[in-house]
Amino acid sequence: MSKRDYYDVLGVSKGSAADEIKKAYRKMAIKYHPDKNPGDKAAEDKFKEAAEAYEVLSSPEKKQRYDQFGHAGVGSSASGGYGGGNMNMDDIFSNFGDIFGGHNPFESFFGGGGGGGQQRGGRRVAKGSNLRIKVKLTLEEIAHGAEKKIKVNKLIVCKTCDGSGAKDKSSVSTCGTCGGSGQVRRVTNTILGQMQTASTCPTCNGSGQQITAKCNVCHGDGVVRGEETITINIPAGVSEGMQLSMSGKGNAAPNGGIPGDLIILIEETPHETLKREGNNIVYDLHLSFVDAALGMSIEVPTIDGKAKIKIEPGTQSGKLLRLKGKGLPEVNSYHRGDEIIHINIWTPKALSSDERDALEKLRESPNFKPQPGKNDKSFFERMKEYFE
Numbered sequence: 001m002s003k004r005d006y007y008d009v010l011g012v013s014k015g016s017a018a019d020e021i022k023k024a025y026r027k028m029a030i031k032y033h034p035d036k037n038p039g040d041k042a043a044e045d046k047f048k049e050a051a052e053a054y055e056v057l058s059s060p061e062k063k064q065r066y067d068q069f070g071h072a073g074v075g076s077s078a079s080g081g082y083g084g085g086n087m088n089m090d091d092i093f094s095n096f097g098d099i100f101g102g103h104n105p106f107e108s109f110f111g112g113g114g115g116g117g118q119q120r121g122g123r124r125v126a127k128g129s130n131l132r133i134k135v136k137l138t139l140e141e142i143a144h145g146a147e148k149k150i151k152v153n154k155l156i157v158c159k160t161c162d163g164s165g166a167k168d169k170s171s172v173s174t175c176g177t178c179g180g181s182g183q184v185r186r187v188t189n190t191i192l193g194q195m196q197t198a199s200t201c202p203t204c205n206g207s208g209q210q211i212t213a214k215c216n217v218c219h220g221d222g223v224v225r226g227e228e229t230i231t232i233n234i235p236a237g238v239s240e241g242m243q244l245s246m247s248g249k250g251n252a253a254p255n256g257g258i259p260g261d262l263i264i265l266i267e268e269t270p271h272e273t274l275k276r277e278g279n280n281i282v283y284d285l286h287l288s289f290v291d292a293a294l295g296m297s298i299e300v301p302t303i304d305g306k307a308k309i310k311i312e313p314g315t316q317s318g319k320l321l322r323l324k325g326k327g328l329p330e331v332n333s334y335h336r337g338d339e340i341i342h343i344n345i346w347t348p349k350a351l352s353s354d355e356r357d358a359l360e361k362l363r364e365s366p367n368f369k370p371q372p373g374k375n376d377k378s379f380f381e382r383m384k385e386y387f388e
């Protein structure tokens with residue numbers, strides 16, 4: 001099933017301001033919130049869909065890539081676990097709790113509190129930081145897609161305590177201040193009557209638990225510095241500066257929290273002979289005056305190997321030849337660009353006596369005098385043809 005346009009999901013236009021997008025998401029989130037629609041799978045799916053759309057459109061960088069490349073630009077349909085399509089409810093409440101003023105708007109309706117925005121089951125949950133790495137790709141890898149195994153130095157879950165931060169299971173107890181809820185409630189008398197407010201427990205920082213004896217390896221943090229080998233499946237057609245996101249592959253969070261994301265920045269390695277122009281490939285072919293005048297067959301490089309082309313007799317310098325479908329694919333699309341071959345006539349810079357005499361004899365020949373016809377296009381016409 002194809003994904004809906006993110007602007008359609010939130011009911012906003014492409015030119016909507018950030019405040020409009022935020023307001024639209026808040027309206028959708030309230031309408032389809034699971035607490036308001038218990039047991040309604042369709043409402044839950046719409047709630048997740050709205051969160052995924054807002055995750056992209058609320059970020060200037062992601063929004064720019066989405067506007068340019070669609071879903072492929074934010075990796076929502078790429079392989080390897082990219083994008084927001086893998087969001088669960090914990091991720092949504094963790095990432096977007098601030099939309100509702102820092103708490104779940106329905107908790108007060110059903111007896112919950114208004115603690116921090118990163119919550120799981122009423123308790124505050126830490127979120128690991130994101131990591132950014134650069135991946136260099138050759139033109140051939142961009143053309144066909146690539147699998148990269150990258151060693152990443154980051155915070156990983158402590159294996160000794162399984163991320164709990166405690167020496168052993170008996171070293172974890174329920175917080176005595178909040179009773180395990182992660183929140184403390186206060187009742188304030190106002191002119192409108194009594195008002196109950198809730199805030200993050202200052203003793204356990206919202207976790208609902210206290211560690212009586214810390215792990216000897218991570219010293220209570222639940223995370224340690226380590227190295228992880230991550231397999232990244234990069235789709236064909238990516239471009240310089242494009243960013244892909246792998247959910248949950250960033251730094252681990254303290255005390256069993258939600259891990260951050262891994263942001264992959266694409267860098268292109270220049271090719272020796274081919275140049276990229278969008279999805280097209282450009283190759284400069286240099287021909288001798290004799291070959292251009294007499295015509296010939298010649299092999300030219302492509303991203304898939306070699307291709308044989310025919311040079312017609314009388315070919316002029318600046319002529320553009322097009323090899324259909326020999327360019328780069330669009331991300332997650334069947335469409336491919338072309339290879340454009342730019343003909344350059346090479347004029348010799350040094351001549352022997354015999355060569356000079358031969359050319360002098362041809363100087364006054366009628367066939368060697370420039371006689372451009374209607375079919376001989378100007379530079380600007382050739383450029384127009386190239387971009388079309």
